[in-house]
Amino acid sequence: MRFVITAGPTREHIDPVRFLSNPSTGRMGFAVARAAVERGHEVVLVAGPVALKTPKGVARVDVTSAREMLSAVEGALADANCARATAVFVATAAVADWRPAETAGKKLKKRDMTGVLRLVRNPDILKTVKCERKIGFAAETDNVLAEAARKCREKGLAMVVANDVTEKGAGFGVATNRVTFFRRDGSAERLPLMSKLAVARRIVRFAETLA
Ligand code: C5P
Numbered sequence: 394m395r396f397v398i399t400a401g402p403t404r405e406h407i408d409p410v411r412f413l414s415n416p417s418t419g420r421m422g423f424a425v426a427r428a429a430v431e432r433g434h435e436v437v438l439v440a441g442p443v444a445l446k447t448p449k450g451v452a453r454v455d456v457t458s459a460r461e462m463l464s465a466v467e468g469a470l471a472d473a474n475c476a477r478a479t480a481v482f483v484a485t486a487a488v489a490d491w492r493p494a495e496t497a498g499k500k501l502k503k504r505d506m507t508g509v510l511r512l513v514r515n516p517d518i519l520k521t522v523k524c525e526r527k528i529g530f531a532a533e534t535d536n537v538l539a540e541a542a543r544k545c546r547e548k549g550l551a552m553v554v555a556n557d558v559t560e561k562g563a564g565f566g567v568a569t570n571r572v573t574f575f576r577r578d579g580s581a582e583r584l585p586l587m588s589k590l591a592v593a594r595r596i597v598r599f600a601e602t603l604a
Pocket of ligand 1 (some may be wrong): 399406459467485486487488490515516517518519520528529530532533544
């Protein structure tokens with residue numbers, strides 16, 4: 394199978410030296426990439442700005458903004474279709490939901506800042522891309538399962554990996570995660586606290602059942 398995976402944050406530039414972003418480190422996506430290679434799959438990892446080493450055997454495409462991430466993913470999925478590979482899209486990236494309406498070409502002067510930053514919505518990569526096997530993430534602070542069910546339906550997913558980021562050991566920047574697999578058929582499987590690599594291996598095994 395060919396796994397196309399997004400990881401890390403995106404950066405949405407205000408000017409060449411300032412941007413909107415979030416604290417995602419990319420660990421979960423890099424773990425999925427590693428786990429997929431271990432199982433002999435072909436992997437394209439589309440990464441936002443992160444400080445992680447590329448796992449062996451992974452083809453990595455570095456991007457900055459959400460729009461660049463979307464076009465890199467579309468390219469990788471189109472290649473998979475050409476090669477008649479069974480494509481799976483796993484979206485772990487913490488994509489910025491908004492971007493500045495305009496990006497200045499030169500550094501803005503402090504005195505020129507008006508105090509108002511006009512924002513526009515970024516594309517939802519997971520919802521937009523056409524792929525029969527999509528796996529998404531839902532990092533929530535409350536109502537975790539209801540939100541997972543909604544995302545599964547609205548984005549046309551085979552599975553949502555849901556986690557409550559207020560729980561200890563789950564969320565941004567840590568090596569562990571505590572997740573619930575919420576599948577298209579309505580089944581929910583709550584996994585114990587485990588390493589992100591162990592979660593990643595379970596995700597890859599699930600993806601293999603979709604082949
Ligand atoms: O709707 P929400 O942002 O909570 O959905 C999270 C899931 O959607 C994650 O899998 C994330 O990678 C993906 N996503 C995306 N593009 C966006 C926003 C979220 O691919 N613009």
